[in-house]
Amino acid sequence: xxxRLGEIPLQRIxxxxxxxxxxxxxxxxxxxxxxLSAKSVRNIHGMIHQALGDAVRWGRLARSPxxxxxxxxxxxxxxxxxxxxxxxxxxxxxxxxxxxxxxLLLATTGMRRGELLGLRWEDVDLEAGRAAIRRTWIVVDGxxxxxxxxTAKGRRTVPLAAETVAAxxxxxxxxxxxxxxxxxxxxxxxxxxxxxxxxxLHPDSLSQAFERRxxxxxxxxxxxxxxRHSYATVxxxxxxxxxxxxxxxxxxxxxxxxxxxxxxxxxxxxxxxATVAALILPSAASE
Numbered sequence: 001x002x003x004r005l006g007e008i009p010l011q012r013i014x015x016x017x018x019x020x021x022x023x024x025x026x027x028x029x030x031x032x033x034x035x036l037s038a039k040s041v042r043n044i045h046g047m048i049h050q051a052l053g054d055a056v057r058w059g060r061l062a063r064s065p066x067x068x069x070x071x072x073x074x075x076x077x078x079x080x081x082x083x084x085x086x087x088x089x090x091x092x093x094x095x096x097x098x099x100x101x102x103x104l105l106l107a108t109t110g111m112r113r114g115e116l117l118g119l120r121w122e123d124v125d126l127e128a129g130r131a132a133i134r135r136t137w138i139v140v141d142g143x144x145x146x147x148x149x150x151t152a153k154g155r156r157t158v159p160l161a162a163e164t165v166a167a168x169x170x171x172x173x174x175x176x177x178x179x180x181x182x183x184x185x186x187x188x189x190x191x192x193x194x195x196x197x198x199x200x201l202h203p204d205s206l207s208q209a210f211e212r213r214x215x216x217x218x219x220x221x222x223x224x225x226x227x228r229h230s231y232a233t234v235x236x237x238x239x240x241x242x243x244x245x246x247x248x249x250x251x252x253x254x255x256x257x258x259x260x261x262x263x264x265x266x267x268x269x270x271x272x273x274a275t276v277a278a279l280i281l282p283s284a285a286s287e
Contacts, residue, residue, distance in 0.1 A: 005048075010060055015068035018048065022072055038072040045071035079260075080222045081230040093217035099209065101164075101171035102193045105131075106224075109158045110231035110249050113203050113224055114138055118146065119192040126169055129160040133250065137203050144202045154250045168192070232257070236264045239271075 005013065005021070022041050029035040036044075045066065052064040082090070087107050094103050106116060114136035123132040133156050138147045149155045160168070171192070178196050179186045187198035194201050210224040222230070228249070235245050246257035258265065 010052075010055055013052070013065050015065045018045070018065060018069035022069070026072060042071045045069065079229050080220070080226050081233045082219065082222060082227070083230075084234045086219055087227075087230055087234065090214065090217050090219055094213050097213065098174070098196075099193065099206075101167040102206070103210075103213075104164050104167045105160075106227050107231060108161050108164050110228045110235075110245075111158065112136065112228060112250075113206055114147075115149070115250075117144075117191070117193055117201055117203055117206065120190045121172070121192055122190065124168065124192060126160075126165050129162070129165050130157050131160055132157045137200065139203050144200060144204075149250065151250070151252045153247070153252050156247065156250050158248055229260075232261055233264055236261055236268060239268075 008017075022045065025036045025041050025044065026038065027035060049064065049066040052061065052066045055061045056064050091100075091104055091107060094100050097103065102116060105111060106113075109131070111131075111133070115133050117137040118133075118135040119131060120135075123134055125131075133149060133154065136147050136149055136154075137144050175194075179188070179198065182197055185197060187194075189198050189200055191198075191200060193206075207224045210227075211221070214221060232245055232249060235248075236242060242257050242261075243254055246254045249257065251257050251260075
C-alpha cells in the first residue's frame with residue numbers, strides 16, 4: 001500500500017480517496033496479483049483503519065477518514081452441491097486415483113481443502129477411526145503455507161467411516177512404496193497427502209485435479225469446497241442432527257450451519273412432520 005498512500009500527507013487522506021482506492025484494487029489490483037477479491041480489499045481496509053486510528057490517538061489527525069470509508073461487501077458465492085448419488089459416482093470414478101483416499105475423506109467428513117492437506121499421520125488414529133484437525137494449509141500471494149484453524153471449534157476430531165479408514169490404510173502403503181522408490185530424494189513431511197516426492201501439495205493443485213476428474217466423470221461442475229457443502233446437505237437430509245453436522249464441519253456455532261444450509265431445513269421439517277404423523281396416527285386409529 002505504500003506506493004498508493006505513502007506519498008500522501010495524512011491530512012489529505014479522505015474517505016473518498018480510500019473508497020476510490022478500494023474500487024481500483026477491485027478492478028486492477030496490483031501488478032503481480034491482478035484484481036483483488038472483496039475479502040482482500042476488506043483486509044486492506046482493516047489495516048488502514050488501524051493505522052489511521054493510531055494517528056488519531058497520537059494526535060496526528062483529528063478523526064480517521066477510514067471511519068467514513070465503506071469497504072466493499074463480500075459477494076456471496078453461489079453454492080452448488082451434488083446429490084448423494086453424484087458423490088457416489090465421483091468416488092467410483094476416482095477409485096483407482098492416487099488421491100482416491102483424499103477424495104473419499106473429503107466426501108465423508110466435509111473437511112476443508114486446507115485441513116485435508118494439513119493432516120499428518122500423527123493426527124490420524126486408524127484403529128480408533130478418528131482424525132484430529134490441528135493445522136491447515138492456506139494460500140497467501142499464490143504461495144501455500146501452514147496455518148492453524150481460525151476458531152477453537154476448527155480444532156476438532158472427526159470420525160472416520162470404516163471405508164475411509166480402509167482407504168487411508170491402502171494409501172499409507174502406497175505412500176511408503178513411493179518413499180522407498182525415491183530413496184534419499186524423498187521429503188519426509190509426515191503429511192498424509194503430499195506429492196510423490198513427499199513435498200506438500202499446493203491447495204490450488206488439488207482444486208485443479210478435482211476439476212479435471214469432475215469433467216472426466218461427466219458430473220455437474222462444482223468447486224472443491226462444494227464437496228463440503230454436498231456432505232452437509234446429504235447429512236442433514238439423512239436426518240443427522242444439525243448440531244452434530246456443525247461439530248463435524250468445525251463451524252464456530254450451530255447458527256452458521258443453520259444459516260448456510262437453510263435451504264435444507266424446510267424439506268427436513270416436512271419429512272419430520274410426515275414421520276411423526278406416521279408414528280402417531282396408526283396408534284390413534286387403533287384406539
